[in-house]
Ligand SMILES: [Cu+2]
């Protein structure tokens with residue numbers, strides 16, 4: 001066997017084993033002041049954990065962030081350290097940031113990274129989500145309320161509509177309420193029979 | 206539908222009531238006052254605006270080219286695979302620069318290749334990372350799907366798919382090329398040390414079972430390696446990952462699929478071809494073939510005897526199952542509706558896919574293009590649970606292997622029967638001798654279970670494709686030459702059943718006014734049509750009264 005090739009191979013193998021997944025930070029902004037901001041009003045920092053672990057114990061949520069509502073002053077410099085609790089891909093993506101429209105931290109697996117952006121000068125509710133397919137739908141949604149915000153961002157778990165509070169499903173908890181799932185009484189069966197007769201007659205026509 | 210009857214909920218009763226009332230309203234409305242009846246006007250037939258038969262997204266992708274030092278075969282069809290994507294899957298994503306990976310929405314871990322251990326000029330340690338994810342799923346803030354994946358005009362059922370590990374898609378187009386149906390054919394070489402990692406980004410548990418692929422029951426650490434939940438191992442939960450290990454000793458066309466609740470998970474799309482290629486020198490294989498179809502960098506062992514290599518993945522789709530994830534969001538409700546309320550013993554397919562699409566979209570990317578005198582090796586699988594009877598017009602191809610095992614005596618046929626999970630390797634020999642081939646043409650290739658040539662009962666649709674001789678591939682349109690017009694097939698209205706049946710042949714109204722015909726028919730059935738719902742409604746009223754009483758007692 002070619003010894004040089006073997007050495008190259010071993011080096012490559014070592015490289016593979018040692019390589020750690022690289023995070024991605026897109027559209028950071030630490031110095032470009034949004035319109036109406038004279039200066040940075042305040043520096044605020046958060047550490048947010050996201051993934052399946054924070055969702056444990058929450059009904060009807062597969063993935064989420066451990067904190068889902070943040071209040072920041074206008075023109076604040078916001079620094080977020082996003083911690084991915086899972087060995088799979090997650091994102092912390094803030095929409096409505098200046099000047100690029102969004103700021104993203106993507107982590108391909110367990111680990112953390114940090115991004116900074118500057119809050120606008122007027123009240124705003126900025127949506128945060130993970131863009132991996134179905135993650136925001138299944139709970140990975142949060143909000144930044146700037147200077148009090150303009151109301152809650154919809155479908156933020158525990159804040160504005162997703163489970164556990166508002167989409168509570170009685171059936172999944174083994175309970176049944178009268179208006180939810182009535183037992184199939186003879187009346188219902190009779191009605192079905194009627195419909196079946198209707199279908200049958202239609203079919204024979 | 207019968208599965209709905211398991212628990213006769215109020216909803217079903219209400220739905221029946223509404224149906225019955227709608228039927229009465231329809232009959233009453235059409236008859237109008239005093240029994241006078243105005244036939245609908247022909248103008249009411251919609252004027253469909255066809256989408257382009259070929260969107261012509263990237264004409265430059267079609268030519269044969271060398272990309273990053275990788276030879277990529279020509280694919281003259283409308284929607285070929287991106288040559289950069291093909292080249293990245295050959296080189297290994299660990300050997301491609303970050304800018305290219307970003308353009309392709311690929312993560313560098315998708316396919317890592319290294320270590321020519323036997324000095325034969327190709328890498329022998331292969332790390333593959335796939336994600337399980339949902340496409341065409343629930344959308345929170347509107348009824349629109351975020352980035353719909355269409356199988357035919359206007360049709361976008363939800364699927365679950367395995368896909369090469371991806372990253373954020375800045376341009377918003379590349380991700381759709383890798384996260385689609387079917388789960389991508391994967392290729393490795395005999396003797397490769399393969400580490401296949403599933404990262405479960407989906408909200409249900411999944412596994413990978415390596416069907417027909419030589420693999421140990423447990424890996425070196427004693428962990429389950431067969432992918433069968435609670436037999437070999439626990440399923441991989443949402444947010445978890447697991448690596449399967451195999452070093453295959455036998456070549457052949459194999460299969461991989463999720464083995465969690467397989468009556469639903471296989472149907473939802475978590476199945477793909479896994480092709481173990483024979484060992485050759487300098488045989489760096491194309492690890493993924495997204496969307497199946499032509500392998501633009503065929504394996505060395507195949508190129509020796511054949512001019513082209515194709516992956517052909519057939520699927521059947523029961524829309525009742527594939528609509529559930531668009532109707533509900535809560536994972537608990539989804540689990541209940543998909544695994545309990547939905548009854549797979551009542552399954553009845555509505556859509557039939559070849560390489561993730563139905564005709565006419567198959568005509569954009571899943572033809573077998575061949576030149577006179579050439580030979581094509583086609584790896585076919587029934588990836589759902591249907592049995593297929595695939596007929597190749599104009600040819601009698603030869604079956605050379607079944608389920609990854611070469612046949613000692615190859616058989617020549619014109620119908621190829623494949624039951625669920627079965628693989629056939631067939632050779633299409635384009636020698637015009639009256640047996641192998643009857644000569645050049647645009648030869649139909651279709652399932653002779655004729656329902657599979659429809660899309661929800663509308664023909665032509667389903668898993669139709671064509672064997673197209675190269676001189677019949679129109680260079681301008683990038684579509685196969687054909688008689689008549691396909692324009693009406695490229696409309697949502699066609700598959701909504703709104704285009705009269707023979708209009709697609711350029712013969713509208715061949716029997717006179719189509720609109721009048723259907724209503725004449727209903728006229729004759731006035732009495733039974735009206736009587737049915739009336740009887741149903743009276744009984745329904747009694748039923749509802751009774752149900753309400755019961756409900757009151759319970760609260
Ligand atoms: Cu996520």
Ligand SMILES: [Cu+2]
Nearest residue numbers: 411463465470
């Ligand atoms: Cu599964």
